[in-house]
Amino acid sequence: MFRVDEPRLGRIRVREWRRRVRHTLGLLLLLLGGATTGLIVLDRSNDSFLNRLFTALWDGVNLVTTIGDFAELNERQKVFMLLAMFATLVVGGFAVSKLTGMLSGDDVMAYRENRIMERKLEQLANHVVVVGFHSLGMLVADRLRDAGQLVLVLVGDEGQAERAADHDHMVVLGSPDAFDDVLKDARLDSASALVVTTPDSNNNLAITLLAHTLNPALPIAVPGENPLRKGLFENAGASNVIIGDVIIADALVDKLTNRVEATT
Template identity: 60%
Template sequence: MWIYRIDEPRLGAVRVREWRRRARHAIGLLVLLLVLATTGLMVLDQSKAPFGSRLFTAVWDAVNLTTTLGDFSDFDVRQKQFMLAAMFVTMLVAAFAISRLTGILSGDDVVAYRENRTMERKFETLSNHVVVVGYRSLGQSIAEKLRRAGETVLVLVADKDMADRAAESGHLVILSAPEVFDDALRHAQLQNAKALVVTTPNGDANLAVTLLAHALNRSLPIIAPGENSLRKTLLENAGATGVVIGDELLADAMMERLAVRTEATS
């Protein structure tokens, strides 16, 4: 899977526009060369053929010149001298065009720009998916369980290494810097999502994500972890439909194990 980057591809877009500008310049130079070659061949053509015929022959020879496919053995000395000069200019123009265009589209920022364009097309049809915010151990476990259950998972992270791991695991990924993470949520198609699961260890960040996600889609089921009953209340007021307190779950699991062991020894 590819990664949608919120803030990185801007330079890639600039580079793509610059490549297109250079490509237009290179094409313009080639067209200018064709026009000059055609004009020169028309001037040097001493035949009595009609103007239209001489023009077509000149254009044909000029195109053959730029593609190096022509056979100019029937030319006189002046025409051959002109073609030699034109061939030299053609090689210079071609070398200039190659030097200006080669490499500009191979940078990481351009690759990210292209990935974003592909991901945007995927987002247009994305629906009924589960958004997982964070991809540490808890986020990885939840995303993997959802994937095994046949769900489409969209992972939102602020760390590049986590984004790479999530993409390698086959998930759709949005990578965003923490200060613009609200943009990540806006790109996550929450209006069409099935649910959102918050898994980061930062309680304040979880509260902010829950609040913004609820504002974007008030009917969206939001599951978030809470450190205590006060945090649970805050998350529920922010829009969380389910808050899991880890200590309570761990305590219940340990009590169940203790009960089983007590029954076994009685």
């Protein structure tokens, strides 16, 4: 699910987590450098400087990574390493207290989901966009999917978004006030068709007009209540306007006609 109104707190938390990770890594590198320098200074062996540097660096890395495979240390180095170990515990405690749990909140999960969906939307093409996921939108989206079409559902309600996701549809969610942005994120430029199914006729008319403006060549199907509304939708850019009462009446008459003919 892609949320147009992405929770800002999720982005803030991720940025803060990254900042704290950088600080933690900086402290560990500082600790490594301090431990290496201290061990070299306290090394009283007759080895070459490169050997002493390597040994000190080896012990410093083991200290920071808590592996514990240290070289042989003299008394001064052992005292120094005790202090360095204490500093490592302090840095480790800082990392645990500052980083643990920051990325497990719902806002962070929504942020991550948005990043994944952004990549999917960028590659989306030849898909059918279905606006709304009430009873009609659900039937249309499910039947299109069963027919092998790639479906993208656009909704302005959290409940509809969750139902559409439960039906394994790709979903773009945005508040009604931000639905212009929802349509812009639906890749109408590369879509094969748009089906508008919300129960609000005025809302359907506005969506049809905006979608036609974004892509004048896009086939748009929308339900209409009467011939007047049909004309309005066609003027707004709809290529197929379906009047439900007409279809129901035709179906009922066909059923009755067929039954009468069968009995005569």
